[in-house]
Amino acid sequence: MDSRKETPExxxxxxxxxxxxxxxxxAFSDGVNRAEFGNSTGLFGGLGWKGTxxxxxxxxxxxxxYKLLN
Structure with a gap:
């Protein structure tokens, strides 16, 4: 194993x-639940605080x- 620390990702x-x-x-059940209820981990997990x-x-x-135009 590498001597470097493992990142959270x-x-x-x-x-x-x-x-x-x-x-x-x-894992199948987790995938079904993610599809049904949504999961922001995949979207925001790799972006970091600046991207988010x-x-x-x-x-x-x-x-x-949107509010100004309506």
């Missing part, structure tokens, strides 16, 4: 892969423009 992915090996039907802030800012600006 790498840790989450490693644990997810181990869970897939140990319980494939549990930009998305939120764009949503707020879009909402303001």
């Amino acid at each position: 790498e840790l989450i992915e490693r644990l997810r892969q181990e869970e897939l090996k140990n319980n494939p039907f549990g 802030g930009i998305i939120i800012l764009l949503l707020v600006i879009g909402y303001i423009i």
